[in-house]
Amino acid sequence: MITFDDVLDANRRIADVVQQTPLLTSHALNDLSGNELYFKCENFQRVGAFKIRGAYNKISSLSADQLKRGVVAFSSGNHAQGVALAAKLLNTTAKIVMPNNSPKSKLEATRAYGAQIIMYDFLKESREKIGEKISEEEGRELVPPFNDELIMAGQGTVGLEIFDVIKRLDYVFIPVGGGGLLSGNSISLKYLMSRVKIIGVETEAANDAYQSFRKGAIVTIKPPATIADGMRTTSLGTKTFEVIKAKTDDIILVSDAEVIEAMRWIFSRLKIIVEPTAAVPFAAVLKNELKLKNKRIGIILSGGNIDMDDFFDLLKTKKHD
Amino acid sequence: MITFDDVLDANRRIADVVQQTPLLTSHALNDLSGNELYFKCENFQRVGAFKIRGAYNKISSLSADQLKRGVVAFSSGNHAQGVALAAKLLNTTAKIVMPNNSPKSKLEATRAYGAQIIMYDFLKESREKIGEKISEEEGRELVPPFNDELIMAGQGTVGLEIFDVIKRLDYVFIPVGGGGLLSGNSISLKYLMSRVKIIGVETEAANDAYQSFRKGAIVTIKPPATIADGMRTTSLGTKTFEVIKAKTDDIILVSDAEVIEAMRWIFSRLKIIVEPTAAVPFAAVLKNELKLKNKRIGIILSGGNIDMDDFFDLLKTKKHD
Numbered sequence: 001m002i003t004f005d006d007v008l009d010a011n012r013r014i015a016d017v018v019q020q021t022p023l024l025t026s027h028a029l030n031d032l033s034g035n036e037l038y039f040k041c042e043n044f045q046r047v048g049a050f051k052i053r054g055a056y057n058k059i060s061s062l063s064a065d066q067l068k069r070g071v072v073a074f075s076s077g078n079h080a081q082g083v084a085l086a087a088k089l090l091n092t093t094a095k096i097v098m099p100n101n102s103p104k105s106k107l108e109a110t111r112a113y114g115a116q117i118i119m120y121d122f123l124k125e126s127r128e129k130i131g132e133k134i135s136e137e138e139g140r141e142l143v144p145p146f147n148d149e150l151i152m153a154g155q156g157t158v159g160l161e162i163f164d165v166i167k168r169l170d171y172v173f174i175p176v177g178g179g180g181l182l183s184g185n186s187i188s189l190k191y192l193m194s195r196v197k198i199i200g201v202e203t204e205a206a207n208d209a210y211q212s213f214r215k216g217a218i219v220t221i222k223p224p225a226t227i228a229d230g231m232r233t234t235s236l237g238t239k240t241f242e243v244i245k246a247k248t249d250d251i252i253l254v255s256d257a258e259v260i261e262a263m264r265w266i267f268s269r270l271k272i273i274v275e276p277t278a279a280v281p282f283a284a285v286l287k288n289e290l291k292l293k294n295k296r297i298g299i300i301l302s303g304g305n306i307d308m309d310d311f312f313d314l315l316k317t318k319k320h321d
Numbered sequence: 322m323i324t325f326d327d328v329l330d331a332n333r334r335i336a337d338v339v340q341q342t343p344l345l346t347s348h349a350l351n352d353l354s355g356n357e358l359y360f361k362c363e364n365f366q367r368v369g370a371f372k373i374r375g376a377y378n379k380i381s382s383l384s385a386d387q388l389k390r391g392v393v394a395f396s397s398g399n400h401a402q403g404v405a406l407a408a409k410l411l412n413t414t415a416k417i418v419m420p421n422n423s424p425k426s427k428l429e430a431t432r433a434y435g436a437q438i439i440m441y442d443f444l445k446e447s448r449e450k451i452g453e454k455i456s457e458e459e460g461r462e463l464v465p466p467f468n469d470e471l472i473m474a475g476q477g478t479v480g481l482e483i484f485d486v487i488k489r490l491d492y493v494f495i496p497v498g499g500g501g502l503l504s505g506n507s508i509s510l511k512y513l514m515s516r517v518k519i520i521g522v523e524t525e526a527a528n529d530a531y532q533s534f535r536k537g538a539i540v541t542i543k544p545p546a547t548i549a550d551g552m553r554t555t556s557l558g559t560k561t562f563e564v565i566k567a568k569t570d571d572i573i574l575v576s577d578a579e580v581i582e583a584m585r586w587i588f589s590r591l592k593i594i595v596e597p598t599a600a601v602p603f604a605a606v607l608k609n610e611l612k613l614k615n616k617r618i619g620i621i622l623s624g625g626n627i628d629m630d631d632f633f634d635l636l637k638t639k640k641h642d
Contacts (some may be wrong), residue, residue: 024365
């Protein structure tokens, strides 16, 4: 299991490359929630999401020989851009396996960072197999999206930056896809803030981590239909689950409709853009199943990558003023 | 003319009340512009705009006797909310004279801060006269939107916070309506950064400050048709113009279309919401009439108060990816 030292090592590697993102507060949202909220804005991170942290930590740990052969990753989302940028910054080459139904903006962003995109037919082919084949044939190091200690430790550096600004939080709410962000920050935040409770949040359709946490064993679900595209992974990884089981206090669920309403509040009161996955933890804070009051709550806004038109379509039905 | 000491005095009064807003950077926008850009996010300020700074500085300087009688202001925009919140925080009462065509959201926000709204028919009545009448009859202190030394000094505290983060900038681009923000920050930034150039920016239709700066005397225009609603004032004030004439290096113009395109970039790359007035300086940086290259440029994003539907309507025609 990774330790706090692994997160500190990661931080030394990535410090010059990542943005120190701000921790925003809002009187209006504090009033709305009845708690004191601290929003960690990883939507302002390079590539628009926290994923650069893990990817850069992983790739910067490769040997000169490995860097010469390059890296390969499969992802339709933010991990693709994280790997592409990290590879560029470290003067190596990246091949990214992406489904042929990927949003044009994500393909273009990944290509703009200099990565070579390998398209596949998501109905017929397995991206894992394509990625592994490229890795074997070309000697490229596979950069996994979450189930890797260097990736997890890199994502855990978000917690270090939160602690730079605020020394005590009662709760931190974190979105869960494959569990990289949740596991890494369970490690860093539990080390730094002795009594903090870490809450993972998923959407109802993407409830594999919720089920796994309760069962004490990894549960795999079918590809879920949810607007939170960062949560369309079907299971946690063995390494992320090990940490989550040991360090996370609970995993709870919200509906897609609650996520959209959270995005609206984030728009109208925080004045920022987040992607659906990033709004999931705040949706849970607003739903307040845990009946929290006057608590100091950290919320990790994991990313802001959403096409303008999709964003407008999601939010256009006005629910509050 | 106000001095740097007035800004420091203002800062002492308002420090516990205002948000220290972040100074955001973006690799993507730096690449786009060819300069190093620093965005001061007053859209994250309390009431959603810098206006709380001046209003709180003004009202907190009133005597106990004046505070007992309350304040009055006229504004259809962010100044209304600034005065309403400042009055509430200082335990006094505020009457705000607002036109009967004000957006519902602005009326509601102002009312939510506890201010009493006096509606008037903007086609038939003069808000100045209504405000002055209330001031005389009720002994309420008038809180002007810009042409007041305490207001100007309060707005100038934005520059102090920029200097907290970065010690040298070559240029700072600032929107100009009545000139409170531009005059206050010309004072503070010119004091703190010896060689900095201060550029005021207006939209083409709202070019009264542009004309005044060139003529060396205040020019009054007809109420301009521009999407930048913070620039619909028809002239600078005598006090703001005195400072701008002495301390501002240039005033330049952009079109409404250029403002919308700037808002799109701010959405897609900075992941934040700004109102049209706030995007005006960045529009000028992108237009780059001054042919700047490799300069360190500060940009004051003055506010983020725009209804979601209006925002979507403005931005929905996609111009870039």
